[in-house]
Amino acid sequence: MQLFRRLCAALTLMIMAPVALPGWFAAFAGGAPTPWEMGMQPAANEIKRRIIDLHDLVLIIITLTTIFVGVLLAIVCTRFTAKRNPVPSRTSHHTGLEIAWTVIPIILLVIIAIPSFRLIYFQDRTPNPDLTIKVVGHQWFWEYGYPDNGGFSIESRYIHDEDLKPGQLRLLDVDNQMVVPVGKNIRILTSSPEVIHSFFVPSLGVQRYAIPGRVIETWFSVDKPGVYYGQCNQICGQDHSRMPIVVHAVTEQEFKAWTEQTKKAAQADAPAGAQASLLAATTTTANQVQR
Numbered sequence: 001m002q003l004f005r006r007l008c009a010a011l012t013l014m015i016m017a018p019v020a021l022p023g024w025f026a027a028f029a030g031g032a033p034t035p036w037e038m039g040m041q042p043a044a045n046e047i048k049r050r051i052i053d054l055h056d057l058v059l060i061i062i063t064l065t066t067i068f069v070g071v072l073l074a075i076v077c078t079r080f081t082a083k084r085n086p087v088p089s090r091t092s093h094h095t096g097l098e099i100a101w102t103v104i105p106i107i108l109l110v111i112i113a114i115p116s117f118r119l120i121y122f123q124d125r126t127p128n129p130d131l132t133i134k135v136v137g138h139q140w141f142w143e144y145g146y147p148d149n150g151g152f153s154i155e156s157r158y159i160h161d162e163d164l165k166p167g168q169l170r171l172l173d174v175d176n177q178m179v180v181p182v183g184k185n186i187r188i189l190t191s192s193p194e195v196i197h198s199f200f201v202p203s204l205g206v207q208r209y210a211i212p213g214r215v216i217e218t219w220f221s222v223d224k225p226g227v228y229y230g231q232c233n234q235i236c237g238q239d240h241s242r243m244p245i246v247v248h249a250v251t252e253q254e255f256k257a258w259t260e261q262t263k264k265a266a267q268a269d270a271p272a273g274a275q276a277s278l279l280a281a282t283t284t285t286a287n288q289v290q291r
């Protein structure tokens with residue numbers, strides 16, 4: 001399957017390369033993007049694995065359909081020209097054919113729809129959530145709240161070019177990462193105070209809008225410790241490209257230590273209520289969560 005995907009990607013690249021800008025095809029790989037990579041970012045959890053499986057299934061179906069239609073067109077263009085058929089057929093109906101070209105596409109759509117709906121429902125609700133993180137999109141930074149771990153919140157902003165340290169990624173690394181424990185089901189509740197943003201981390205198979213006046217649920221888990229990069233992928237204003245997301249997955253012990261330390265730091269330097277103001281405004285219970 002991997003070979004098939006790469007062949008399709010290579011074919012697309014050959015067709016499009018002459019008009020593509022350098023780096024246009026840079027796709028995500030590992031936890032971060034690298035120039036000129038092709039295909040989807042490797043899966044870091046079950047959600048992403050299911051997304052890749054559905055993608056592969058649809059890719060096979062559209063490739064076979066395109067080849068089939070292409071061959072038919074080639075036959076029509078060569079075999080049924082006016083020159084080779086001076087007296088054209090007057091056939092206007094063929095019951096068998098009409099049934100076939102109605103039923104076969106329906107079967108194909110059902111074959112695509114069943115796993116597609118199963119995936120949508122799997123992504124939608126957290127199975128047995130272990131902790132909740134509130135994700136608030138601002139113009140233009142992210143705020144992550146940890147209501148189950150002391151109620152503190154942190155703000156996450158991109159690192160300016162002049163402040164980047166060796167190894168840090170431009171427009172992807174941030175000052176404060178979202179820290180999560182590995183192997184846990186993490187419920188994400190998104191919201192926003194002003195415009196629509198989108199919380200998108202490719203390798204974790206998660207993407208949800210952050211919409212003013214609404215709290216929307218999604219979830220993810222992370223198989224292995226590591227750093228996973230994402231970005232706001234809803235155009236949200238002039239600094240839309242400057243609101244990356246970094247999810248840092250650590251062991252449970254490390255996560256506990258981090259929450260204790262961050263909670264103390266937040267209590268020490270934040271004026272009372274300052275950090276909590278927005279999160280309080282979007283506080284909700286699971287029952288109030290809207291789709």
Ligand SMILES: [Cu+2]
Nearest residue numbers: 197198232236
């Ligand atoms: Cu945004």
